[in-house]
Amino acid sequence: MSDPSRKNLSNSQSVTPVAEDPESAFFSKHKPFYPPRLATRDLDPQGADKLGLTAEEAEHFRETGFVIKRGLIPKEDFSPFIKLWWQQPPVSAAKMSPNDPASWEAPGRHWPEHNRWGLANNWMGRGVWPSPEDERPGASVGERVGRLPYKLTQDVSNDVWRWHGIGHDKAFVAVTSAHPRVLHMVEALLGGPVKRPRRNRGLYAIFPRDRAGPKSKLGPHMDQNMTELIGVTYLEDVHPNSGGFTFYPTSHRRLYATSKQALNWVPTNRSKEVMDDILANVQPFEFVGRAGDVLFCHGWMVHSAGIHEGSNIRMAVFQDFNKVRKRGHMRWTVAGKNGGVRINCNMDGVFVFPTDNTDDDPADGMREVTNQWIMDSNEFVLARHPPLDDMFEEWNLGQHAVEGNVVDEPAWWEKYDLPLLPTGDVPRGGGGMPAELLSKIARYEGAGIWKVELRANDWMS
Ligand SMILES: [Fe+2]
Numbered sequence: 288m289s290d291p292s293r294k295n296l297s298n299s300q301s302v303t304p305v306a307e308d309p310e311s312a313f314f315s316k317h318k319p320f321y322p323p324r325l326a327t328r329d330l331d332p333q334g335a336d337k338l339g340l341t342a343e344e345a346e347h348f349r350e351t352g353f354v355i356k357r358g359l360i361p362k363e364d365f366s367p368f369i370k371l372w373w374q375q376p377p378v379s380a381a382k383m384s385p386n387d388p389a390s391w392e393a394p395g396r397h398w399p400e401h402n403r404w405g406l407a408n409n410w411m412g413r414g415v416w417p418s419p420e421d422e423r424p425g426a427s428v429g430e431r432v433g434r435l436p437y438k439l440t441q442d443v444s445n446d447v448w449r450w451h452g453i454g455h456d457k458a459f460v461a462v463t464s465a466h467p468r469v470l471h472m473v474e475a476l477l478g479g480p481v482k483r484p485r486r487n488r489g490l491y492a493i494f495p496r497d498r499a500g501p502k503s504k505l506g507p508h509m510d511q512n513m514t515e516l517i518g519v520t521y522l523e524d525v526h527p528n529s530g531g532f533t534f535y536p537t538s539h540r541r542l543y544a545t546s547k548q549a550l551n552w553v554p555t556n557r558s559k560e561v562m563d564d565i566l567a568n569v570q571p572f573e574f575v576g577r578a579g580d581v582l583f584c585h586g587w588m589v590h591s592a593g594i595h596e597g598s599n600i601r602m603a604v605f606q607d608f609n610k611v612r613k614r615g616h617m618r619w620t621v622a623g624k625n626g627g628v629r630i631n632c633n634m635d636g637v638f639v640f641p642t643d644n645t646d647d648d649p650a651d652g653m654r655e656v657t658n659q660w661i662m663d664s665n666e667f668v669l670a671r672h673p674p675l676d677d678m679f680e681e682w683n684l685g686q687h688a689v690e691g692n693v694v695d696e697p698a699w700w701e702k703y704d705l706p707l708l709p710t711g712d713v714p715r716g717g718g719g720m721p722a723e724l725l726s727k728i729a730r731y732e733g734a735g736i737w738k739v740e741l742r743a744n745d746w747m748s
Contacts, residue, residue: 304553306631306638309618309659310431312508313554315562319505323533323573323594326582331355338468340475345685348476351536353584355574356472362578364462365522368453369602372490375716376404377437377448391600393497395446398439405436405452405717409706411655411724425655425722426622430629433657436719444503445530445595446494451661452716454489455708463487463520464606464663469581471689473608476583477516478683479692480611486698486707488605488661490522493530493595503594505533507566509542511552512618513664514586518606523599524577530601531573531593532582538565539585543678550612550668551634552587565589583608607663610681611694614743615667617703621725622655634667636739638729649735652726660707660720665699666743702742703728 334341336357340348348354372378373385381394401418410416410432417423417432436452453459463469464484473481496503510517519532541561547553566589573593574582584590586607595601616636623629625647630638640649658665675681700707700720709718729737 303633303635303637304547304551306633307511308620308629308631309512309665310620311511313511313552313558313562314508315559315566317563317566319507319566319571319591320568321570323505323571325527325575326355326572327527327575328357331357338471339689340472340685342685348583349679349684352539352588353534353536353572353582354476355576355580355582357576358579359468359472359581360462360466360520360579362522364466365578368459368462368490369522371453371716372450372492372602375437375450377402377439388598391598392495393446393500394494395439395441402435402437402439405709405713406719407706407710407713407721409710410721412727416721423655425624425653425724427624427626430622430655433722434659434661434719436717442592443506444501445496445592447592448492448494449489449661450492450716451489452709452718454661455486455718456715460484460486463604464518464608469518469520470693472581472583473516473518474689474692475683475685477608477610478681478687479690480694481692482609482611482664482696483693484606484608484663486663487518487607491603491605493592493601495598495600496595503596505571505591505594507533507535507571507589507591509538509552509562509587509589511554512586512607512659512662513551513609513666513668514607514662515550515610516608517584517586517588517590518604518608519574519582519584520604520606521576521578521580522602522604525575525601525603526597526599527573527575528594529597529599530595531575532603533571533573533591533593534584535565535569535571535589538569538589539587540678541565542587542589543674546674548671549674549678550670550672562589609664611696613669613747615669616739616741616743617658617666617699619656619658619728619739622657622722624651624654632739634671636729636741638725638737640735640737642735650731650733652724652729652731652737654725655722656725656728657722658720660700663698669744697746702746
């Protein structure tokens with residue numbers, strides 16, 4: 288079935304880009320050609336072990352789109368969180384022990400199909416979070432329920448646990464994304480005013496694979512969101528071929544030039560061609576590093592979970608950094624219902640429902656609305672100008688001294704009064720954004736149009 292919002296938008300609002308599912312990534316249909324090259328300490332430009340950005344590092348970032356800072360965070364800062372990690376439900380369900388490496392191999396076989404730990408009873412304002420097979424009033428059976436605080440997947444070859452729930456833990460954010468040494472680097476690269484991070488995507492663990500299973504593979508993609516600068520922090524040492532973050536240097540620059548907008552990713556046909564060419568002709572790098580090393584790269588860098596043929600658990604934190612900017616609407620998505628398809632919110636804060644489905648009344652506001660709550664930057668940028676000739680024109684890249692220009696912008700869940708954080712008896716490490724009622728976040732204007740009220744910039748006035 289074609290996406291009805293596409294048709295309507297192309298007729299009536301051609302200046303507003305087609306609304307995309309916020310959970311979708313930008314892929315190529317081709318397989319990556321080159322195996323990764325190891326980005327080890329000996330390849331770093333001069334200055335990697337010092338705070339700040341040397342001229343060599345600034346030039347390296349401008350050319351390749353990444354820089355690695357070694358030992359940026361003392362690894363002792365992570366100890367409480369690694370201890371907490373070993374106490375979480377996915378670990379106990381798989382009977383993993385820190386002293387028994389054999390127990391770390393392919394734990395996914397022990398995970399329940401619906402890992403609904405650490406959730407408040409706040410689905411659609413008051414209910415238990417459903418599983419996709421449950422009958423529910425606001426969505427068709429089978430519609431996804433959105434992210435969980437413990438997202439466990441059995442991927443092509445390695446099992447992965449993305450602990451998104453720890454990403455909004457204040458103490459965790461303080462030793463990762465909002466660590467003073469990290470913020471120093473963000474300002475040195477991106478320039479101010481830096482938006483003080485309020486959450487990150489959490490702690491991602493890649494487990495040693497089942498030795499009887501297939502070999503580990505790359506899955507390159509681009510995250511297609513508003514993140515300006517990505518951070519990857521290792522909580523434990525990551526050896527070669529052991530799940531190190533893998534990325535395609537220069538890919539950000541090539542994709543940037545194909546987007547319709549500079550600050551919101553709006554792909555074109557040319558973007559697909561360029562993505563195919565990147566996978567065919569660019570050799571990826573695999574970030575090899577120690578606990579406390581941090582890689583910074585441009586937000587539109589093509590990347591992949593690393594090939595993991597090793598025997599350790601790869602523990603990394605994925606982070607989004609942005610400047611303070613006037614923001615647009617949140618990237619919402621409404622689950623399909625009564626045979627209708629999923630409808631996504633566009634940059635104008637508009638959902639366009641088809642009016643020709645006699646089984647599905649577009650005025651019905653009893654629909655599940657979710658967003659990609661793992662992000663810190665969940666709102667479009669208000670400015671819609673095309674890419675600049677110099678994509679780093681507004682960046683610092685070491686030109687100006689760092690002065691601590693970090694601003695306490697309210698988090699998106701505060702601006703819109705949304706129940707992301709753990710409440711009641713939900714333990715630390717749980718929580719997450721449940722579905723809300725469409726009629727709670729938007730107003731029906733007739734003719735299939737639902738409109739959200741913009742609250743993104745109220746705090747500035
Ligand atoms: Fe990604």
